[in-house]
Amino acid sequence: MMMPKKAYSLKKKLIFYTSLFSIVMGCLLVISAYRIALEETNEILDAQMKNLAERVAKFHPEPTQSEFNQDQHYHEEDLFVDVWSYQHQADLSHQFKLLVSPVKSAGFYEHETAQGAWQTYVLPLKDLQVQVSQQKSVRRHLALELAANMFWPYLLIMPFAIWGLSTIIRKNFEPFEHFKTELMHRDPNELTAISAKDYPTEIIPSVEEINQLFARISEAQQEQRQFIADAAHELRTPITALNLQTQILLRECPNQASLLKLNKGLARIQHLVTQLLSLAKQDVSVLSHEQKSDLLVSDVALNCIEQLIHFAMEKQIDLGMERAEEIRLFTQESAVHSIIFNLIGNAVKYTPEQGMINVSIFKKNHIEHHQNKQLAIIQIEDSGPGIAPELYDQILKRFYRIHQHLEMGSGLGLSIVDKATERLGGTLRFSQSESLGGLKVTVALPIE
Numbered sequence: 334m335m336m337p338k339k340a341y342s343l344k345k346k347l348i349f350y351t352s353l354f355s356i357v358m359g360c361l362l363v364i365s366a367y368r369i370a371l372e373e374t375n376e377i378l379d380a381q382m383k384n385l386a387e388r389v390a391k392f393h394p395e396p397t398q399s400e401f402n403q404d405q406h407y408h409e410e411d412l413f414v415d416v417w418s419y420q421h422q423a424d425l426s427h428q429f430k431l432l433v434s435p436v437k438s439a440g441f442y443e444h445e446t447a448q449g450a451w452q453t454y455v456l457p458l459k460d461l462q463v464q465v466s467q468q469k470s471v472r473r474h475l476a477l478e479l480a481a482n483m484f485w486p487y488l489l490i491m492p493f494a495i496w497g498l499s500t501i502i503r504k505n506f507e508p509f510e511h512f513k514t515e516l517m518h519r520d521p522n523e524l525t526a527i528s529a530k531d532y533p534t535e536i537i538p539s540v541e542e543i544n545q546l547f548a549r550i551s552e553a554q555q556e557q558r559q560f561i562a563d564a565a566h567e568l569r570t571p572i573t574a575l576n577l578q579t580q581i582l583l584r585e586c587p588n589q590a591s592l593l594k595l596n597k598g599l600a601r602i603q604h605l606v607t608q609l610l611s612l613a614k615q616d617v618s619v620l621s622h623e624q625k626s627d628l629l630v631s632d633v634a635l636n637c638i639e640q641l642i643h644f645a646m647e648k649q650i651d652l653g654m655e656r657a658e659e660i661r662l663f664t665q666e667s668a669v670h671s672i673i674f675n676l677i678g679n680a681v682k683y684t685p686e687q688g689m690i691n692v693s694i695f696k697k698n699h700i701e702h703h704q705n706k707q708l709a710i711i712q713i714e715d716s717g718p719g720i721a722p723e724l725y726d727q728i729l730k731r732f733y734r735i736h737q738h739l740e741m742g743s744g745l746g747l748s749i750v751d752k753a754t755e756r757l758g759g760t761l762r763f764s765q766s767e768s769l770g771g772l773k774v775t776v777a778l779p780i781e
Contacts (some may be wrong), residue, residue, distance in 0.1 A: 383465075
């Protein structure tokens with residue numbers, strides 16, 4: 334089984350290889366500087382040795398023997414001058430360790446001694462031979478010193494150069510960071526095309542491909558929403574007709590068990606179709622960017638209570654507003670209505686007869702990013718069986734139901750609430766009601 338390749342940062346990799354390249358170039362600079370300095374040093378010192386030998390020969394020199402101290406460190410200005418006679422060659426050859434054998438023509442000669450390698454300029458005269466010698470190691474040390482003097486500024490500048498290159502690379506990679514940030518901060522339902530005008534040409538093909546992907550996803554989602562809306566709409570008419578016919582039959586035969594089961598099944602189908610239409614309408618409102626309006630949250634809550642009060646009265650449930658502060662929101666009214674209506678509807682379904690449901694609307698302060706913000710809180714509490722905390726995430730899934738045996742339902746209500754809350758930039762939280770013992774649902778919406 335092949336292991337997946339580990340992800341890497343192109344920016345860090347580029348900075349690393351650029352820094353490594355700069356270091357390698359610095360090493361090549363030292364080597365080149367050393368070779369150039371050695372050549373220049375040899376040229377200058379050779380000319381100096383030749384000039385000194387010619388000046389010695391010009392003034393009729395006497396035989397002279399240089400003195401070399403092996404323990405002393407010599408510099409480039411230290412030259413060893415030897416003048417010896419051909420007549421005394423046999424006697425002096427064992428004494429002068431730096432002497433070069435007689436040569437016919439003047440020139441530079443290299444030779445090895447116990448003291449190392451030497452560069453010597455030899456000028457033969459009629460009876461004498463003049464030679465000026467210098468250690469080759471002195472020249473190498475001088476060349477290395479010159480190269481080091483050239484490298485030190487480069488070495489000092491290197492950290493600043495690497496920092497500058499890193500800054501330039503990071504600066505040029507900013508469009509990629511902006512692109513990543515734009516994708517991260519996008520709403521999950523936002524499929525509008527990304528503008529490519531702010532990005533370099535290297536990233537435009539990727540932007541265009543993503544825009545095409547967004548277009549295909551949007552088209553597929555639109556087809557899915559349209560199918561759900563059309564199917565639900567087409568089902569409403571025959572189901573309504575069947576429901577009416579069933580009600581007529583029940584009046585004629587009120588004790589027929591099969592008719593009662595049929596009526597209950599039709600009611601569940603009708604509820605499912607209504608929820609599907611609500612879900613499809615909500616999705617279409619997301620796609621079409623429904624206009625916002627100014628509304629009182631308490632008025633929307635009272636309207637939802639009025640629509641559902643007859644269902645609560647059938648079960649003798651005490652449904653009412655416990656707390657109703659005046660809160661104005663500039664938002665999508667249909668989404669707020671959908672949240673409150675579905676939450677109250679769920680509470681009515683699962684609250685037993687002669688139970689209680691409290692609806693509360695109030696403000697709450699919230700500190701976010703060191704700023705004090707106000708939230709509109711919609712809270713619905715009931716005296717029903719409640720829900721175990723470990724199931725809070727599960728109940729947000731579509732068609733997921735816990736108390737299937739208690740009441741009819743489609744499993745879409747809380748999913749619709751969750752989606753509407755997310756669209757409005759709010760949060761949805763479940764907990765146990767302290768006062769009623771059942772489920773407490775809290776929706777927090779930002780007050781803009």
